[in-house]
Amino acid sequence: MTDREDVLADLLAHGRHLASVAPVGVPWPPSAVPVTERTAAAATPQPARAEGAAPSDPEAGLAAIREDLGDCQRCRLAGGRKRIVFGQGNPRAELMFVGEGPGAEEDEQGLAFVGRAGQLLTDIIEKGMKMKRSDVWIGNVVKCRPPQNRNPEPDEVLACQPFLERQIEAIRPRVIVGLGKFGGQWLLKTAEPISRIRGRVGEYHGIQVVPTWHPAYLLRNPAAKKDVWEDMKTVLRLLGRPIPGETG
Numbered sequence: 001m002t003d004r005e006d007v008l009a010d011l012l013a014h015g016r017h018l019a020s021v022a023p024v025g026v027p028w029p030p031s032a033v034p035v036t037e038r039t040a041a042a043a044t045p046q047p048a049r050a051e052g053a054a055p056s057d058p059e060a061g062l063a064a065i066r067e068d069l070g071d072c073q074r075c076r077l078a079g080g081r082k083r084i085v086f087g088q089g090n091p092r093a094e095l096m097f098v099g100e101g102p103g104a105e106e107d108e109q110g111l112a113f114v115g116r117a118g119q120l121l122t123d124i125i126e127k128g129m130k131m132k133r134s135d136v137w138i139g140n141v142v143k144c145r146p147p148q149n150r151n152p153e154p155d156e157v158l159a160c161q162p163f164l165e166r167q168i169e170a171i172r173p174r175v176i177v178g179l180g181k182f183g184g185q186w187l188l189k190t191a192e193p194i195s196r197i198r199g200r201v202g203e204y205h206g207i208q209v210v211p212t213w214h215p216a217y218l219l220r221n222p223a224a225k226k227d228v229w230e231d232m233k234t235v236l237r238l239l240g241r242p243i244p245g246e247t248g
């Protein structure tokens with residue numbers, strides 16, 4: 001068995017085990033789920049639509065956003081990057097993943113989540129959730145790699161966020177998974193730690209948000225995979241999709 005198969009077998013085994021021993025995991029139905037303070041739909045200005053792009057035309061919307069981004073120099077992260085990582089996937093995705101920012105491999109390739117953590121994310125999507133990675137959209141809170149993979153600074157997040165807001169507005173997924181502290185906190189407009197917001201369903205401008213551990217964290221803490229599997233089962237339920245390993 002390869003490492004990847006091992007990882008997913010482990011993930012699925014956790015899920016099957018938990019399903020077999022007790023009705024654990026995220027409270028259900030979603031209406032009963034405590035919603036974090038977040039949303040701030042009222043406090044957060046609605047993102048501007050991509051100029052010239054109708055909301056029903058996500059491809060054109062995303063192309064316009066990319067064009068507006070240009071050779072972006074709006075924050076200091078521009079100085080150290082090799083490539084802008086715009087994000088990629090299906091412009092009409094019903095599921096979106098939002099992480100923190102590009103790492104070294106992503107910076108090299110100009111693609112989101114293509115390093116080791118990205119491979120684990122692919123496994124979670126394809127082997128765990130039985131979806132295709134090409135059917136979802138994957139992006140980050142900041143589009144340029146922070147030096148030495150440090151955390152993005154608040155002003156950098158602020159400078160970059162109009163583009164992510166517009167991407168979400170163009171794609172209008174049904175569910176967004178916030179990966180790790182930055183993805184989860186940004187989507188839910190909260191300062192609560194990821195350890196407290198994960199496992200709960202929140203909302204971003206009417207779109208359901210499921211925060212979970214970042215795949216890079218899972219590489220360091222494999223025991224947290226069982227949490228992620230519970231969260232991905234929540235995502236599948238929200239999407240009305242079957243849950244692999246569960247019958248009925």
Ligand code: SF4
Nearest residue numbers: 072075078144159160
């Ligand atoms: S991180 Fe965002 S705002 Fe900063 S330079 Fe890159 S694309 Fe522009």
